Amino acid sequence: MASEVNTDFLQNKKLDSIAADILKPVGITQGFIVWMGFLGIGLLACIYAYYIQFDNGLIVTGLRDYISWGMYIANFVFFVATSLVGMLISSVLGLIGFKWVKPIARIAEIIAVAFAAIAGLVIVSDMGRPERLPYVIMYGRIQSPIIWDVTVVTTYLVLSTLLYFLPLIPDLAISKGRIDHAPKLLQQTYEVLSVKWSHTSQQYKILLKAVRILLILIIPTAFAIHTVTSWLFAVTLRPGWDSSIFGPYFLTGAFVAGSAAVVILMYIIRVNYKLDKYLTSYHFDMMGKLLVLVSIVYLYFNINEYLVPGFKMKTAEAIHLKDLFVGEYAFMFWCVQLMGLVIPIILMLFKFFRKPLSLFVISIVVLVAAWFKRFIIVVPTQDHPFLPIQHVPKAWTLYQPTLVESAITLGTILLAVIIITVLVKFFPVIPIWEIAEEQNEADHKINE
Amino acid sequence: MSHNSKKTGEDEPGREQENTNSRRDFFKNFGLFGAVAAVGSAAIYSGYNYEESKPGHDMVKVLTSDNRIVEVPRDQIKDVKVDHDKLQKQGREGLKGHRFVMVIDLAKCRNARKCISACQGAHHLRPYEYHINTLVMQESEHTAPYFMPKPCQHCDNPPCVAVCPVDATFKRQDGIVLIDNERCIGCRFCIAACPYSARLFHWEEPLMAESDKGKPYNIELNIPQRKGTITKCLFSSDRLREGKLPYCVSACPNGVYYFGDENQDAVTNGTTKETFRLSELLRVNAGYQLMPELGTKPRVYYLPPKNRLFDFKEEKDPVQETT
Numbered sequence: 001m002a003s004e005v006n007t008d009f010l011q012n013k014k015l016d017s018i019a020a021d022i023l024k025p026v027g028i029t030q031g032f033i034v035w036m037g038f039l040g041i042g043l044l045a046c047i048y049a050y051y052i053q054f055d056n057g058l059i060v061t062g063l064r065d066y067i068s069w070g071m072y073i074a075n076f077v078f079f080v081a082t083s084l085v086g087m088l089i090s091s092v093l094g095l096i097g098f099k100w101v102k103p104i105a106r107i108a109e110i111i112a113v114a115f116a117a118i119a120g121l122v123i124v125s126d127m128g129r130p131e132r133l134p135y136v137i138m139y140g141r142i143q144s145p146i147i148w149d150v151t152v153v154t155t156y157l158v159l160s161t162l163l164y165f166l167p168l169i170p171d172l173a174i175s176k177g178r179i180d181h182a183p184k185l186l187q188q189t190y191e192v193l194s195v196k197w198s199h200t201s202q203q204y205k206i207l208l209k210a211v212r213i214l215l216i217l218i219i220p221t222a223f224a225i226h227t228v229t230s231w232l233f234a235v236t237l238r239p240g241w242d243s244s245i246f247g248p249y250f251l252t253g254a255f256v257a258g259s260a261a262v263v264i265l266m267y268i269i270r271v272n273y274k275l276d277k278y279l280t281s282y283h284f285d286m287m288g289k290l291l292v293l294v295s296i297v298y299l300y301f302n303i304n305e306y307l308v309p310g311f312k313m314k315t316a317e318a319i320h321l322k323d324l325f326v327g328e329y330a331f332m333f334w335c336v337q338l339m340g341l342v343i344p345i346i347l348m349l350f351k352f353f354r355k356p357l358s359l360f361v362i363s364i365v366v367l368v369a370a371w372f373k374r375f376i377i378v379v380p381t382q383d384h385p386f387l388p389i390q391h392v393p394k395a396w397t398l399y400q401p402t403l404v405e406s407a408i409t410l411g412t413i414l415l416a417v418i419i420i421t422v423l424v425k426f427f428p429v430i431p432i433w434e435i436a437e438e439q440n441e442a443d444h445k446i447n448e
Numbered sequence: 449m450s451h452n453s454k455k456t457g458e459d460e461p462g463r464e465q466e467n468t469n470s471r472r473d474f475f476k477n478f479g480l481f482g483a484v485a486a487v488g489s490a491a492i493y494s495g496y497n498y499e500e501s502k503p504g505h506d507m508v509k510v511l512t513s514d515n516r517i518v519e520v521p522r523d524q525i526k527d528v529k530v531d532h533d534k535l536q537k538q539g540r541e542g543l544k545g546h547r548f549v550m551v552i553d554l555a556k557c558r559n560a561r562k563c564i565s566a567c568q569g570a571h572h573l574r575p576y577e578y579h580i581n582t583l584v585m586q587e588s589e590h591t592a593p594y595f596m597p598k599p600c601q602h603c604d605n606p607p608c609v610a611v612c613p614v615d616a617t618f619k620r621q622d623g624i625v626l627i628d629n630e631r632c633i634g635c636r637f638c639i640a641a642c643p644y645s646a647r648l649f650h651w652e653e654p655l656m657a658e659s660d661k662g663k664p665y666n667i668e669l670n671i672p673q674r675k676g677t678i679t680k681c682l683f684s685s686d687r688l689r690e691g692k693l694p695y696c697v698s699a700c701p702n703g704v705y706y707f708g709d710e711n712q713d714a715v716t717n718g719t720t721k722e723t724f725r726l727s728e729l730l731r732v733n734a735g736y737q738l739m740p741e742l743g744t745k746p747r748v749y750y751l752p753p754k755n756r757l758f759d760f761k762e763e764k765d766p767v768q769e770t771t
Contacts, residue, residue, distance in 0.1 A: 057675045058634075059652035068636045068649060128634020128649065128676030132614075135633055139614040146613035146637060237607060237643045237742050385645045386739060387598065390583050392576050 007201050009433070009440035010174075018436050019178050022428045025273040026175075027182035032425055039418050046411025049404045050125065058128055060404045066389050067382040067399040072126035073232075074374040075409050078257065079119035079416070080153065080229045081250065081370065085258020086112025086160050087222035091215040093290075100286050102438065103278045103430045104266060109164040110429075111261050114419040116157040116225075122412045145231045152224040159218045164423075165193075166211055170204070170433045173197035186426055226250045233377070239309075239316040240381030249301040255294035256341075257370035260363040263287050265420065267360035269429055278430050281356060288354030291363070295345045302337065319384045329380045336376055340369020532664045539667030539685070540628075542620030548683055549623070550599065550697070551706035551715050551729060553751040557582065557595040558702055558758035566699030570684070572656040572673055577648055579681035580696050584762060593760050594753035597704060599696065600625060600646040600681035601738060601746035608638035608647065617678070623710070623747050624685050628667055629677035638678060643742055647680045693718050702757070710747075 009015060053060050063070050089108035093101045101108075124130050140147045172194035179187060197203060230250035233241035243249070266287065270279040309317045310325070324333045344362050347353040353362060379399055389397050401409075423429075507519040559582050567579050579599065586593040602625050609619050616631035617638055627647075639647045653675045654660075660672035668685040684694030692698070697705040697718030708715030708726060716723045729735065733751040740746070 068639045132633040144613040
């Protein structure tokens, strides 16, 4: 991002065509109504599932005393992980000065906001006493990693929302006269949210400064949210969780999940909104390269996490690892490692697989595998406590998620998709002013 | 192992006497009666004094907290609400001057499971909900299996307390780790953190939720139990407050349990009521703790399952049979 903004681009003819392209899909369409109706009905069913759980207690889940953290916690880790990509793309790549992230940055922020917001809800779905949530603030004890997690996830959500909203303000100001096809209410919303932005260079200067501060602040916050999330496991004494590399291991895994999510959303936007002029094959190629890079780093951490204890095979660790490598969880474990990591890395080394459609397909596989990877991290460790599990009903020794549990988990995913849909449908998904400014600069260079 | 302990007694007859006395003092010292008894008897007494002079009432015999039988008129009997805040305060503070310990003699355990049923009865738990559970242990293929009762270890460095986000589980000055189910949010981080699998969660409405409804919450008994919260072994702190041994300790028919105070270096066998010097008992019998390498510093000691009084005979699993 340039430190000075030349507001000439507002007079540039190209701004009109850019704005027209990006604002064309904004508003309510038939497709949108059908899609939201589908999501809404699904969500209602899932809310009913939560009502059942709230009424009967967690007995309706497959969780019991020994495996007491299951799908919900895995889902929580997945949500926090996926939300991290906002930091990676906007902050890390943006601050380094990669120009190609500009049209993608807002998409990454949308994912960050949606997933971080829902992560909080996911954790509530796991609580035995959800109505006591305020106790976390009223009686919070600073030495519990849960308190750290609540603090940093909230901070990250606020910072991500600001990082989404601030660069959106000039766009709202540009757009407000250009969305006659959209409902009145939306036009009024634009009017209010654009906070009387008048495109003075002073305003842009302040905006850029604020965004820059946020971009820097969000890096340690993002590192903190996932590191602390990993500590929920790593601070315990259990084999499989008792690992000192859990922080970076989770963090690098988060970049894989998040990058895949961004590619998926990019592709959907590109195809549905016909924005291939802005989300070009080049952008997909670069995202493919990014996904390869973060996957290789994650693979490196996986090798560390499994090979080193696997070499020593200490008693308790050995039981856990055998369960993963050749035992009960072997199928899921190897699927996740091969389909979610090794094979995508190999494929994406070739240019063909970094084309939009193939990268989209690969990303879906990677994202699904990322969800199951969290399951593999959370559940199997609890199968083998230090002392034997005896004299309890057989069902207690085997974790099988129930329908209610799966529905609640699905509900949280639907909710995230709804937030993403609303943000993508009602607001410009690609930063108009930044693209126009870039175009303007390019034009100037040619003229000179 | 038990003949070792006896030998200690024979060598020093004076010591045995001294121990018995100190045990008596020990229980007298914290023989403070529960709030229920104290408030209740006060109310009964005032009624008794007032009505004494008026004959012709329908009289009822009641037992006061100092073990006297008195008569009071039936129409003067009132239910007394126990002060909830007082129960909470005394429950969180603990019993001053004590450091409770338990010693479990594995040589004597024959899986009678009386400790378990006494505990489940006192705390209103289902047959498969354990504050204390007897596990079948076998170190390796060629070593003999043995029964191991496993209560909460009441660690001095409790991993569960460290991770609790809301101070629902806490360590008292007398060494006991308790759980406050009015505070617990049900996150189950403590279950994840506990290496001894000592904690359980009320996944559904607790066994006696209906009949316990409206009772003042006694944090030292953890009754009423609540859905969506944790429960665990409490070292029967309600009994300790009354100067009695824990439920499991008193219920054991085989003399497996010793319970007492580290500060007084004395533990009493729940079956024989003999009192021993804790340090001596642990030293002579090579007492040990469960997984001390984890650094949790348990307050429960085990005496090894050597020279076992009973042969190992695994019975059919009581829970698997019924469920």
